[in-house]
Amino acid sequence: MRAARRLIVSVPGRELQKIRPSSSIFPAEQLLDDGISPALRDALGLVLHHSSEWEQPTLLVARPEIFPGGETLSWLQNRIPGATTHVAISDGSAVKLIPGLKNHVFFYSFGNGIDENVLKTLVRRTSRQLGALRSQWNSAYALRFEGKNVSLPTTALAGYHNPLIPDRPLFKLYLDKGNIAASMETISAIPAIDSARLNSYSQITYVTLTHSLLGAEKFRSVLGKVVLEHFFDDSSALVFALPETDGKTQGVSPSLEAFLTAARDTTFPIPKLAASNIFLSFGELSDAALDVLDVPVMLWLSDDTALWRHPPSYYQKFESIRVYFRPGLMREKQFNEMAAILLGRKFELSPLRFPGSSR
Amino acid sequence: MTNSKPALAIEIGPMLEDIWTGIPVFTRRLVSALTQDGRLDLRFVHNYVEIPVDAVRSAMVLGTGSFLRERYEHLAMSERRILDLNTPVLYPSSKSNLGGIYAREASTVHDLSTLVMPENHVEANVAYHMDHFEDELESNELTFAISQSTDAALQTAFPNTAGRTQLLYQYVDWPDEFEVLDRNSPRIDIGRYAVVIGTVEPRKNLSLLIDALSHPDIAASEIKFVIIGKRGWLVDSFLQNIPAHLRGRLLFSGFVSDFIKYRLIKAAEFMIFPSMYEGFGIPALEAMSLGKPVMAAMTSSFPEVVGEGGIYFDPFSVTEFAEAFAEIINPSRAAELAAKVLKQSSIFNPPRMAAPVVEWVCSG
Numbered sequence: 052m053r054a055a056r057r058l059i060v061s062v063p064g065r066e067l068q069k070i071r072p073s074s075s076i077f078p079a080e081q082l083l084d085d086g087i088s089p090a091l092r093d094a095l096g097l098v099l100h101h102s103s104e105w106e107q108p109t110l111l112v113a114r115p116e117i118f119p120g121g122e123t124l125s126w127l128q129n130r131i132p133g134a135t136t137h138v139a140i141s142d143g144s145a146v147k148l149i150p151g152l153k154n155h156v157f158f159y160s161f162g163n164g165i166d167e168n169v170l171k172t173l174v175r176r177t178s179r180q181l182g183a184l185r186s187q188w189n190s191a192y193a194l195r196f197e198g199k200n201v202s203l204p205t206t207a208l209a210g211y212h213n214p215l216i217p218d219r220p221l222f223k224l225y226l227d228k229g230n231i232a233a234s235m236e237t238i239s240a241i242p243a244i245d246s247a248r249l250n251s252y253s254q255i256t257y258v259t260l261t262h263s264l265l266g267a268e269k270f271r272s273v274l275g276k277v278v279l280e281h282f283f284d285d286s287s288a289l290v291f292a293l294p295e296t297d298g299k300t301q302g303v304s305p306s307l308e309a310f311l312t313a314a315r316d317t318t319f320p321i322p323k324l325a326a327s328n329i330f331l332s333f334g335e336l337s338d339a340a341l342d343v344l345d346v347p348v349m350l351w352l353s354d355d356t357a358l359w360r361h362p363p364s365y366y367q368k369f370e371s372i373r374v375y376f377r378p379g380l381m382r383e384k385q386f387n388e389m390a391a392i393l394l395g396r397k398f399e400l401s402p403l404r405f406p407g408s409s410r
Numbered sequence: 411m412t413n414s415k416p417a418l419a420i421e422i423g424p425m426l427e428d429i430w431t432g433i434p435v436f437t438r439r440l441v442s443a444l445t446q447d448g449r450l451d452l453r454f455v456h457n458y459v460e461i462p463v464d465a466v467r468s469a470m471v472l473g474t475g476s477f478l479r480e481r482y483e484h485l486a487m488s489e490r491r492i493l494d495l496n497t498p499v500l501y502p503s504s505k506s507n508l509g510g511i512y513a514r515e516a517s518t519v520h521d522l523s524t525l526v527m528p529e530n531h532v533e534a535n536v537a538y539h540m541d542h543f544e545d546e547l548e549s550n551e552l553t554f555a556i557s558q559s560t561d562a563a564l565q566t567a568f569p570n571t572a573g574r575t576q577l578l579y580q581y582v583d584w585p586d587e588f589e590v591l592d593r594n595s596p597r598i599d600i601g602r603y604a605v606v607i608g609t610v611e612p613r614k615n616l617s618l619l620i621d622a623l624s625h626p627d628i629a630a631s632e633i634k635f636v637i638i639g640k641r642g643w644l645v646d647s648f649l650q651n652i653p654a655h656l657r658g659r660l661l662f663s664g665f666v667s668d669f670i671k672y673r674l675i676k677a678a679e680f681m682i683f684p685s686m687y688e689g690f691g692i693p694a695l696e697a698m699s700l701g702k703p704v705m706a707a708m709t710s711s712f713p714e715v716v717g718e719g720g721i722y723f724d725p726f727s728v729t730e731f732a733e734a735f736a737e738i739i740n741p742s743r744a745a746e747l748a749a750k751v752l753k754q755s756s757i758f759n760p761p762r763m764a765a766p767v768v769e770w771v772c773s774g
Contacts, residue, residue, distance in 0.1 A: 065529035071621070074727040113726055114709075116526035117687050120562025122713035126722075144528045148566050176540045177525065180567040 056133035057107040059149065060098055061115045063142040066091050072113045076130045079111040093214055093360055094140050094159035098188075100211045107133050115139070115147045124150060138188060143170035146181060155206065156181075157188035159357070167263045167355065167380075189359045189393065191386035193379070205385050207392040210362040216337040221246055221290065221330035224278070227323050228315045235307055241325055246340035252288040252328060254347045254370070256281075259292040259335055262306075264353035265313040269403040270375060275317025278329060282321070285328045295334045306333065341368050349373070354381050363395025372398040415451040418444070418771045419493055421501045422454045422461060425469055426479040433520065435692075436556075437502040438470055439580050440763060447764035450771055455493045456482060457507060462489070498771050500554075504539060509549030514774050517546055518554040518578055521689030521710075522563045523613065530613045547571055552770050554578035556690045557711035576766045580690065581758040582699040588672045598677040600661065603634040604705070605678040607685070607693040614639075615684040615707065615725055620649070623656045625732040633739060635682065636661045636674055638693075676700050680738050680747075683707065686725050691715050698755035703747035705734050715758075719751035 060079045070085040079099055083092060102109040110131055112118075118127040128134070128151070137152040140159050148154045158170065174181060174194050181194050186204045194203060220243035227234045249255055256277065264270050281289040293306040310331070314321065341348070347370035352358070354376045366372060374390060376383065383400070390398060420441060424434045444452055454461040461482060469478035493499070493512075501517035509515060524531050524539040547553055547568055553575045555561035565572050606619060619635060622628050637660060649657055663674060675681065681697035683706045690711050694704045698719045706712040707725035716722075721738050723730040737743050 063529070064527055068529065071617070072726050074730070075724050114686060116563070117707075117709035117725065119559050119566060119710065121558050123559065123709055124562070126708050126713075145526055147526065150562070150566055176543065177567055178544070179569055183566075183569060 056105065056135050057131065058098075058102050058105045058109045059115075059131055059134045059137040059152065060095065060109060060111045060140060061113075061137065061147050061149075062087070062091060062095065062111070062140045063144065064114070065142065065144070067113060072111075075113050075117075076110050076127070077113075079109045082111055089214075090159055090357075091140065093357070094157060097208055097210065097359055098138060098140065098157065101208045105136075110134070112137075112149070115149045116145075118149070120150060143167070143173055146173065146177075146184070148180065148183060153185045154183065155186050155188055156184050156203075158190050158192070189357075189389065191354075191381045191389050193382045205389045207389045208359060209393050209395065210359045210365070212362060213338050213365055214360055216335050218246070218337050218340060219332045219334060220244065221249075221332055223325045223327070224291075224329040224331055225323075225325045226311055226314055226321050228321065231308060231311050231315065234311050235304060237325070238307070238331065244330070246332075246336060247343050249288050249290070249330075249344055250346055252346060253286045254349065255288045255290060255344065256349045256351060257290045257292070257336070257369075258351040259353070259356055260294055260310065261353045261355050262294045262309060263355050264375060265294070265309050267377060267403055269377075270353075271313050271317045272319075273375070273403070274314055275319030275321070278314060278317075278321055278326075279319045281329050282326060287328065289329045290332060290336070291330070292332045292335045307331065338365075351375065354386060358390060358393040363393070366394045366396055372396070373401050374398055376400050376402045378402050413451045415449060416771050416774075417451040417453055417497050418767065419453040419455040419460075419497045419499045420444075421456060421499060421506075422466060422478075423456050423506050424503055425466065426456065426475040426482065428474055428476050428479075430473060430475065433503045434475065436518075436520075436580055438473075439583060439760075440500075440502055440578075440767070441466065441470065442583065443581070443760035443763040444767060446760050447768060449764075449768050453493070453497065455497075455499060458492050458511065459485070460491045460493050498551075498774060500767060500770075504543070505546045505549075509542075509546045514551045516550055516552040516554060516770060518556065519560055519564055519689075520556050521560055521687065522567060523687055523689075525567060526563065527613060527687060544568065550574065551774075552576055554766065556580060558714050559711035560689050563710075576770065578766055579758050579762055580692065580695075581760055581763055582692065582695050582755065583760075584672055584696075584699065585668075588669055591669065592673050592676060595673065598673060600636070601634060602632055603636050603661070603678055604680050604682050605675050605697070605702075606635050606637045606682045607639060613686050615686045618684045618707075618725060618728065618731055619682060620652055620660070622728045622731045622735070623652050623659060625728055627732045627736050629656060631735070631739060633679070633735075634659050634661060636663055636678065638663045638666060638671060638674060640665055671696070672700070675702060678702060680705060680744070683712065684725060684731070685709070688712065694720070695755055695758055698751040701748055701751055703738060703744065703751055705731075705738050717750075717754040717757075719747060719754040721747070 066087050082095060099109060118124045134152055137149045138155045138157050139147045140157045143158055146156050178195060184203055186206045188206045189208055191205050222238050222243050223241050225234055225237045293310055350369040350372045352374045354374060372394060424437045427434045444450055454466045465478055465481045469475055496513050498514040499512045503518055505517050524536045528536050553571055555564055555575050556578055561575050675697050680702050681704045683691060683694050683704055685707060687710045694706060694716050697704050704716045704720035706716050706720045706722055708722040709725050721734045723734040
């Protein structure tokens with residue numbers, strides 16, 4: 052990222068509905084103290100961490116869209132002297148631009164419960180607006196403009212600290228393909244285990260899931276296959292970190308239901324019994340939980356996982372990293388370059404395509 | 411005898427509403443302005459079917475679309491004619507049907523709030539306005555924007571509209587009889603007050619006024635606030651957060667007729683328009699047309715509509731709101747503003763509304 056005079060940040064309108072900023076423009080750090088969602092807090096924190104490259108303090112404009120031009124835009128410009136760059140931290144429902152500045156977008160919610168369909172709808176409705184952006188921060192979406200897939204360049208901002216993740220128990224997988232609700236009840240009824248127990252296995256495959264990955268038909272085959280393989284090899288463990296909710300959804304059952312539904316919809320038969328070595332965690336494992344593991348851990352990720360939530364040092368904990376990649380949605384070269392920065396190490400890119408597919 | 415004037419058809423779908431507010435009123439004003447201008451052979455159409463001119467004129471006299479809709483729905487088969495596809499067609503709002511049917515089409519963009527503030531709308535409403543919007547713009551020979559602000563937002567979001575937009579400013583036209591009726595009606599006797607436009611919904615930003623009520627300068631003043639518009643479902647929860655002795659300062663009119671609105675504005679000292687975002691903000695113009703200055707949020711279209719007839723504040727800042735309030739109730743400043751508002755409101759007039767439309771039609 053090139054140094055510039057001042058960075059301006061904006062956030063989705065829905066995040067401002069629960070809080071009342073004291074003015075339209077204020078130091079961006081102030082928002083971290085307000086009631087914003089954990090996902091936005093992470094994203095804003097990352098942007099601010101990297102904003103030391105700008106010469107003047109980063110400001111947040113509460114509603115850039117109310118200053119579209121003319122006198123209102125002049126009024127705004129007078130209150131953000133030196134501003135050259137604007138990043139719209141976006142949940143995909145809207146992307147706000149400030150005329151006269153270099154506008155960028157940071158799609159922050161994906162992988163944390165927000166549906167990618169929201170972004171697809173926005174692209175369909177306003178493809179040309181997105182084409183006016185300079186770059187997308189920490190994503191490599193191939194967006195469709197004027198009938199062609201033209202990707203916005205990616206600006207990669209590596210994570211700087213590990214998010215505070217609570218210790219989470221591990222639940223054993225049980226799936227009755229004919230009855231998801233009963234499966235959920237059974238899972239919660241079986242005593243959960245502590246993550247330290249994972250050391251009794253020779254190796255661990257740790258899969259962090261996102262809603263969009265679970266919704267990808269091609270991933271379901273992968274899911275069914277790996278689950279079945281572990282049923283017949285109890286020397287190694289398989290741990291699924293279910294997608295975290297976006298703060299709007301109460302409880303954890305939607306993620307579990309989404310996971311079980313995806314597993315049910317695979318063509319693989321899955322034994323109707325509690326797996327001794329396949330576990331579910333409602334969200335990512337904590338640092339402490341990973342640190343006590345002294346067996347090799349293979350990390351599997353999705354291309355829409357918020358890789359920036361952790362610093363590159365976090366990814367050194369793993370024996371190997373595999374990223375499931377959706378070629379139609381992401382630009383491969385761009386994604387590779389971004390992931391290399393965010394992960395800070397070698398990884399394997401595993402395209403989700405059928406055998407014989409050209410894509 | 412052949413009419414030698416160039417023809418223009420107005421899509422009068424909005425005028426089929428029973429109660430005319432917002433876009434139906436905009437449509438009526440547009441038709442009136444073009445009629446007064448007289449340079450075009452004005453026709454009317456709905457869903458490709460020509461509507462008899464006399465039916466539209468009658469509806470405009472009555473101020474409702476009830477009978478017009480009845481007439482449209484029961485047009486005899488012999489009366490139904492598809493509008494000549496070579497006739498230029500102007501949509502006073504977004505296109506309700508498939509665009510690109512006529513050889514020359516123009517539609518009107520009022521605001522882009524569904525695009526830039528989707529969180530303030532239900533998804534169905536966003537989808538209705540936005541799903542085919544790019545196609546609509548593509549099929550337009552020209553797109554009218556009702557303010558520079560809307561035009562700027564449009565060109566930012568849809569850069570390909572650059573050079574293919576034109577402003578279409580509306581105006582205020584109170585019925586002539588309102589002045590006499592008001593003079594002969596009992597005085598509104600509620601003391602000094604300001605009229606406030608908006609309901610307690612996020613975009614209208616009435617919560618700023620409610621927050622500001624506790625500000626010492628506003629709490630100490632004797633000004634009451636008459637809020638015109640639906641009370642809104644959030645009002646009670648907002649009111650709970652302000653001290654009981656200040657609650658009496660807020661008076662909710664509910665939905666009122668145009669005449670009551672006229673009376674409430676006329677008897678007020680000034681108008682407060684705290685809205686976060688407006689395509690145009692016609693109530694501000696209504697207030698100025700009655701000699702009232704406007705305290706407006708520094709957002710969207712307000713500076714171009716209110717001009718020097720008002721005082722502005724940051725829509726998030728209680729402090730700036732209180733400062734603007736102190737300024738507008740200052741007698742010498744109020745007099746200064748009062749001298750400017752009629753002039754400012756007069757620049758929005760029927761000839762100005764008609765001109766860009768006539769120019770477009772004649773350019774073809």
